[in-house]
Amino acid sequence: MFDIPHLDLPPLVGACGTVRLPGSKSISNRVLLLAALAAGTTELHDLLDSDDTAVMLGALRTLGCGVARGARDAQHWRITGLAGRLALHEADLFLGNAGTAMRPLAATLALLAATQGGSFTLRGTARMHERPIGDLVDALRPLGCTIDELGAPGYPPLRLRGRPGGQLALERPIRVRGDVSSQFLSALLLALPLAAGAHDITIDVEGELISRPYVEITLALLARFGIAVQREGWSRFTIAPGSTYRSPGALHVEGDASSASYFVAAGAIAAAGGAPVRIEGVGSDSIQGDIAFVDAARAMGARVASGPGWIEVRRGRWPLTGLTIDATPIPDAAMTLAVMALYADGPSRITGIASWRVKETDRIAAMAAELRKLGATVVEGPDFIEVSPPPAARDWRAAAIETYDDHRMAMCASLAAFNPLAGAHVPLRILDPRCVAKTFPEYFEALLGLAQAAPADVPVLAIDGPTASGKGTLAAAVARALGFHLLDSGALYRATGLAAAWDGVTLDDEPRVAALAAALQLRFGQGDDAGRTWLRGRDVSDELRLEATGLAASRVSALPAVRAALHGLQLACRRAPGLVADGRDMGTVVFPGATLKVFLTASAEKRAERRHKQLISKGISTNIADLRADLEARDERDRKRAVAPLKPAADALLLDNSALDIDESVACVLGWWQERSPFELARRRLA
Ligand code: DC
Numbered sequence: 256m257f258d259i260p261h262l263d264l265p266p267l268v269g270a271c272g273t274v275r276l277p278g279s280k281s282i283s284n285r286v287l288l289l290a291a292l293a294a295g296t297t298e299l300h301d302l303l304d305s306d307d308t309a310v311m312l313g314a315l316r317t318l319g320c321g322v323a324r325g326a327r328d329a330q331h332w333r334i335t336g337l338a339g340r341l342a343l344h345e346a347d348l349f350l351g352n353a354g355t356a357m358r359p360l361a362a363t364l365a366l367l368a369a370t371q372g373g374s375f376t377l378r379g380t381a382r383m384h385e386r387p388i389g390d391l392v393d394a395l396r397p398l399g400c401t402i403d404e405l406g407a408p409g410y411p412p413l414r415l416r417g418r419p420g421g422q423l424a425l426e427r428p429i430r431v432r433g434d435v436s437s438q439f440l441s442a443l444l445l446a447l448p449l450a451a452g453a454h455d456i457t458i459d460v461e462g463e464l465i466s467r468p469y470v471e472i473t474l475a476l477l478a479r480f481g482i483a484v485q486r487e488g489w490s491r492f493t494i495a496p497g498s499t500y501r502s503p504g505a506l507h508v509e510g511d512a513s514s515a516s517y518f519v520a521a522g523a524i525a526a527a528g529g530a531p532v533r534i535e536g537v538g539s540d541s542i543q544g545d546i547a548f549v550d551a552a553r554a555m556g557a558r559v560a561s562g563p564g565w566i567e568v569r570r571g572r573w574p575l576t577g578l579t580i581d582a583t584p585i586p587d588a589a590m591t592l593a594v595m596a597l598y599a600d601g602p603s604r605i606t607g608i609a610s611w612r613v614k615e616t617d618r619i620a621a622m623a624a625e626l627r628k629l630g631a632t633v634v635e636g637p638d639f640i641e642v643s644p645p646p647a648a649r650d651w652r653a654a655a656i657e658t659y660d661d662h663r664m665a666m667c668a669s670l671a672a673f674n675p676l677a678g679a680h681v682p683l684r685i686l687d688p689r690c691v692a693k694t695f696p697e698y699f700e701a702l703l704g705l706a707q708a709a710p711a712d713v714p715v716l717a718i719d720g721p722t723a724s725g726k727g728t729l730a731a732a733v734a735r736a737l738g739f740h741l742l743d744s745g746a747l748y749r750a751t752g753l754a755a756a757w758d759g760v761t762l763d764d765e766p767r768v769a770a771l772a773a774a775l776q777l778r779f780g781q782g783d784d785a786g787r788t789w790l791r792g793r794d795v796s797d798e799l800r801l802e803a804t805g806l807a808a809s810r811v812s813a814l815p816a817v818r819a820a821l822h823g824l825q826l827a828c829r830r831a832p833g834l835v836a837d838g839r840d841m842g843t844v845v846f847p848g849a850t851l852k853v854f855l856t857a858s859a860e861k862r863a864e865r866r867h868k869q870l871i872s873k874g875i876s877t878n879i880a881d882l883r884a885d886l887e888a889r890d891e892r893d894r895k896r897a898v899a900p901l902k903p904a905a906d907a908l909l910l911d912n913s914a915l916d917i918d919e920s921v922a923c924v925l926g927w928w929q930e931r932s933p934f935e936l937a938r939r940r941l942a
Contacts, residue, residue, distance in 0.1 A: 256692060256696045256700075257699050257738040258689045259735075260686070260687065261655070261684050261686045261687070261688065262684070262685045262688040262699060262832060263682055263714075263832060263833070263932060263933070263934045264669060264672040264682060264683045264684075264685065264831065265672070265713050265831050265833070266672060266673075266674060266675045266679075266680050266681060266682060266709075266712050267525065267672045267673045267675070267706040267707065267831070268525070268673075268708060268709055269525050269526070269527065269706070270521040270522060270524070270525035270526050270532050270673075270705045270707065271526050271529055271530040271531065271532060271705065271707075272530070272532065272533070272704065272705045273532075273533040273534075273535060273705075274518050274532070274535070274701050275536055276510030276514050276515055276534060276535065276536035277304065277305070277510065277536075277694070277697070278304075278330060278510060278511060279303065279508055279511040279513075279543055280303050280305065280307055280355060280693075280694045281355060281511075281543065282472060282476065282508050282542075282543070283303040283307075283308045283311075284308060284353070284355040284359070285359070285445065285473060286299055286302075286506055286508065287299070287302075287308070287311050287332075287334060288311070288315075288359050288360070288363065289480045289500060290320075290334035290336055290480075290506075291315045291318070291320045291334060291336050292336055292337065292338075292339055292363070292448075292449065292500045293480055293500035293501060293502040294338035294501075294502065295335070295338075295502045296321065296333055296334065296335045296336075296502070297333070297334050297502040297504065297505070297506060298325060298327075298331065298333055298504065298505040298506070299331070299332045299333075299505075299508060300330070300331050300505065300506070300507045300508065301330050301331075301508045301509075301536075302330045302508050303330070303511065304330050304696065305692060305693055306351055306352075306353070306692045307351065307352075307355060307356065307693055307694060309351075310350045310353050311350075311353065311355070311360075312332070313348075314348045314350060314360060315334065317346050317348060318341075318343065318348075319337065319341075319342025319343050320334060320335060320336060320337060321333065321335025321336075330508075336502065339367075339449050339499070339500070340371070341368075344368075344371070344373035344374070345375070346375050346376070347375075347376040348376065348377050349378050349379065350377060350378065350379045350383065350411075351379055351380055351383065352379055352380045352382050352386075352615060352660070352693070353379070353383075354383075354386060354436070354438055354614075355438070357377060357379055357383060357411060358388065358391060358438040358439060358441070358442040359441065359442040359446060360377060361392075361402075361411075361415065361442065362442035362445065362446035362447075363445070364415045365400040365415040365446075366395075366398075366423065366446050366447070366450055368400070368417035369398070369399050369400045369417035369421045369423060370417065370419075370420075370421050370422070370423060370450070371417075371419055372418045372419035373415075373416070373417060374414060374415070374416045375415045376405070376414045377411055377412060377413050377415070378405075378411060379411055379412070383411055384406050384407070384411050385410065386411070387409055387410060387435055387436070388409065388411055388413065388439075389408065389409030390431060390436075390439045391431070391439040392404065392413070393431075393432075394429055394431040394432075394439065394443060397424065397429075397430075398423045398429065398450075399417075399423050399424050400415065400417070400423075401415070401416040402414070402415055402416075423450050425450060425454065428457040428459040428491070429447075429456070429457065429458045430458075430461055431458060431459075431460060432460075432461050432462050433462050433463065433464035433465065434461075434462035434463050435610070435613065436465070436466070436610060436613065437464060437467065437469045437470050440458065440460060440464065440470055440473075440492070441469060441470055441472075441473040443458055444470070444473050444474070444477060444484060444492060445473060445477070447494055448477070448494055448498040448499065448500060451496060451497060453496050453497070454496055455494065455495065455496060456494040457492070457494075458491070458492045458493075459491055460491070460492070465583055466544075466584070466586055466610065467489055467544070468544015468545070468547070468584050468585070469544060470489075471542065471544060472542055472544070474486070479503050480500045480502065480503065481498075481499065481501030481503075482494065482495075482498045482499075482500065483495055483498070509536060509537050509564075510534075510536020510564075511537065511694060511695070512537050512541055512543035512544070512545035512546045512588070513543075513548075513588050513663070513694075514695050514698075515534050515536075515537050515545070515546075515548075515566060516545065516548045516587075516588040516591040517666045517670065518532050518534045518568070518701075518702075518705070519534065519552045519557060519559070519566065519568050519591075520552065520591050520595050520670050521568075521670065521673070521705060521706065522557065522568025522569055522570070523552050523555065523558075523569075523570055523571070523575065523595065524570065524575070524595065524598050524673045524676060525673050525676060525706070526568060526569045526570055527569070527570040527676075531560075531567040531569045532568045532569075533566070533567045534565065534566040534568070535564060535565050536564065537566065538561050538562055538563050538564040539561040539562055539566075540564065545585050545587055545588040547585050547588075548585050548591065548592075549561065549566065551578065551582075551585070551588075551592055552592075552595070553571075554576070554578050555572075555575040555576050555578055555592070555595055555603075556570070556571045556572030556573065556574075556575040556576050557569075557570070557575075558570065574600045574644075574677070575596075575598045575599040575600070576600060576601075577596065577599040577600060577602050577603040577643075578592070578599075578604075579604040580592065580604070580605055580606070581606050582605050582608055583608075586607075586608055586610050586611065586614075589605050590611075590618060590663050590664075591670070592605055593605055593622050593626065593667070594626070594667045594671060596626075596631070596642035596643075596644060597626065597629065597631055597642070597644045597645070597670075597671060597677070598673070598676065598677055599644055602641055602642065602643040603642050603643075604641040605639060605640050605641075607639075608638055609637060609638035611640075614661070615659070615660060615661035615662065615663070615664075615693070616659035616660065616664065618661065618663070619635050619636075619639075620635065621657070621661065622635075622640060622664070623640060624657070625656050625657060625664065626642055628654035628655075628656065629645065629651060629652055629654045629671050629674075630645030630652045630654075631643060632646075644677070645677070645679070647678075648677060648678030648679045651674050651679035653681040653682055653683070653684070653934055653937035653938045654671070654681075654683065655684040655938075656668040656671075656684065656685050657686055658687050658688070659690075660687070661690060662690050662691045662692070662693035662694050662695065662698075664690075665685055665687070665690050665698075666691055666695065666698050668685055669683070669685060669699065671683050681941065682712075682934045682937055683934075684934050688738070699738075703830070703831050703832060706831065710826075710829050711848070712933070713830060713831050713832075713833055713834065714850040714932065714933050715834045715836060715841075715846045715848075715849040716733060716739070716833070716836070716849065716851045716853070716924075716928060717836050717837075717842035717846050717849040717851070717852045717853065717904075717907075718835065718837040718838075718841065718853045718855055718924070719841050719842050719843070719852070719853070719855070719901070719903070719907070720839075720853075720855035720856055720901075721856065721862070721890045722805065722862070722889050722890060722893075723857075723862035723865055723866040723886055724862060725855065725857065725917065725920065726837040726855050727837060728917055729855060729912075729917065729921060730743070730835045730836070730837035731786075731835075732917065732921045733835050733921060733924050733925065733928075734835035736921065737832075737835070737925075737928070738832055738833075739833040739835050740828060740830055740833070740834045740835070741834075741835050741836075741837075742835070742837070742838075742841075743779075743838075744825055744836060744837065744839075744841060744845070745808060745837070745839075746777070746779075746799055747772070747777065747821045747824060747825070748808035748809075748821070749804045749805065749808040750775055750777050750788070750790050750795065751768060751772040751775060751808070751811050752807025752808045753790060753795060753798060753799065753804055753807070754771045754775065754790065755767075755768050755771055755807065756807065757791075762807055762810045762811055763810070763814075765814045765816050765817070766816065768811050768814060768817055769816035769819070769820045772811075772820035772821050773820040775790070776791045776792070777790055802870075805889070806889065809892055809893060810892075812839075812893070812896075813892065813896040813897075815897070815898045818844075818898055818899055826845065829846070834846075839893055839899065839900075839901040840899035840900075842903070842904035842906075842907050843902065843904045844899045847904070850928075850931060850932065850933065851927055851931050852903075852904045852906060853908055853910055853924055854903035854907040854908070854909050854910070855910050855920075856909065856911050856913075857911060858911075858913045859883055859886060859887055859890075861913045862886055863879050863883035863886055866882050866886065867882055870882075910924070
């Protein structure tokens with residue numbers, strides 16, 4: 256996940272390959288609640304791992320449900336339900352900005368408190384307290400639920416209270432508005448079977464029901480838990496007498512169809528000629544309404560094939576065709592159409608989206624503002640948006656996209672990075688990219704796994720310098736701050752030296768050492784394993800850092816054939832969104848066109864001191880004088896060698912960090928980067 260202030264994406268020129276989608280948010284939070292209300296244990300597979308499901312899991316745990324991770328797949332959970340009986344009668348629950356947790360838990364706890372007694376407080380983020388819930392409160396109060404609005408009337412936070420033995424008035428139809436959010440109806444449908452007795456429970460929907468496909472998800476999942484709901488059109492729903500939640504035992508969560516929309520769009524825009532974008536986890540058999548987005552994408556020009564659990568998309572017509580669509584059934588995925596409209600031959604008009612205004616942010620206003628920054632012309636109304644693409648390629652702008660703590664704004668905006676396919680060539684800045692964690696924490700990794708950038712467009716920040724100058728620590732910190740890949744080129748030479756030792760190859764046997772370098776089976780850890788390294792499947796993270804290994808590296812690195820053998824491996828690390836590379840010749844030989852070159856130095860005294868500290872902390876005793884002599888000898892060899900000697904590139908910025916701590920060094924390099932990043936240069940050029 257990119258937990259950084261902003262992520263710069265280079266211009267992207269194509270997309271192909273396979274993406275496996277995370278589980279559907281709507282399905283995940285519904286089945287969690289249903290499993291919590293049923294008796295016994297439900298095994299949930301492929302559950303979404305995100306902020307919104309985390310708050311639901313946390314709430315259920317607080318309420319006394321059994322919540323345990325299973326071992327079958329990465330997202331296997333075992334939920335042991337309450338069988339409709341409260342395990343505790345007081346709780347204060349924080350539900351973040353998750354509407355799919357707030358609305359159904361409000362209905363559930365209101366009904367349980369009213370009949371079994373208790374007091375439950377539901378709160379969320381500041382934005383959650385601006386998202387309406389009054390229609391649900393209005394539907395529940397006439398049944399006998401006591402609901403206190405602790406903030407503004409009609410909005411969370413709420414307190415749900417009641418006494419044991421309370422009765423609910425269920426004889427008359429329950430009335431709920433359907434034209435603000437379908438989540439109010441879904442919340443009632445999920446919770447009311449708790450109150451099922453000898454009679455039907457009827458819900459009448461007032462106003463035109465929006466987002467019907469989400470209600471269909473609710474009905475389909477209720478059926479999986481043994482609850483049949485009769486529906487008369489979209490205005491009356493009836494729960495049969497004696498309904499009880501019965502766990503299906505195990506349930507697989509399908510991939511998120513709204514999340515699929517970004518990859519369908521990427522395929523329609525950028526999978527030209529070769530292989531398609533293949534999406535796995537959701538397909539033609541989906542119960543999610545947003546799967547209908549595929550038809551809208553087709554209408555714009557996408558070539559789509561699909562089957563159970565998969566979708567393949569290629570570019571069809573190009574440019575895309577502007578479309579007019581009533582997006583009432585696909586409000587979330589319709590945001591993606593607004594961004595696809597940047598690549599169309601004329602304006603696109605999306606109507607039926609009044610609900611956008613009460614989502615994670617006011618999505619109509621947000622979308623209009625950000626698309627305008629990119630160069631589009633946008634007209635917005637209370638329930639529609641009309642987007643005309645930038646009139647010409649030169650009208651595209653290098654925009655810093657605000658994301659408003661809205662995951663979909665961030666994911667949608669990323670599609671503007673394909674602007675070279677519209678003839679433009681601008682990098683894109685996504686502010687607060689972490690907000691995708693709401694539903695798709697690894698979104699940018701997934702997109703960058705499919706997208707292609709021209710190597711020359713992928714920025715490189717080269718950090719060279721002598722041994723023990725602190726390059727490695729600095730490079731890792733800078734890479735983390737920018738969300739870039741990291742190349743520790745010294746590790747390649749160290750691993751080569753190690754492989755030679757393992758195989759009994761002498762260090763000056765150039766052809767044989769070069770052959771080892773060319774066939775190096777080296778793997779760098781990602782994510783939780785970042786910083787660990789495996790050679791031929793063996794964890795060599797500690798061995799690589801030994802002084803003896805460094806010395807061997809220094810010797811093999813003087814052999815031209817070894818350097819040549821490792822060259823391609825290093826170039827291949829230049830992948831979007833960018834690369835921070837540290838070594839001796841990153842700026843001079845491997846990446847002579849690097850965006851920023853830093854040459855890091857520190858006095859020999861200071862470097863020996865640091866290395867000494869490092870070794871002592873590892874429990875290795877040494878003396879500073881010997882260390883300093885070793886360092887100086889190694890630098891001398893690295894500087895004097897015939898190929899790629901250690902020296903600053905002519906255009907490198909020198910940083911002597913003798914008197915700086917690591918944070919100061921990082922701040923200095925990031926400051927230089929801010930001035931020179933491709934995004935900053937493009938912004939100045941186009942301003
Ligand atoms: O950065 P390091 O200490 O891990 O490097 C170990 C040795 O590898 C160093 O003495 C010189 C060599 N090296 C090199 O020649 N070129 C690089 N780009 C990186 C390291």
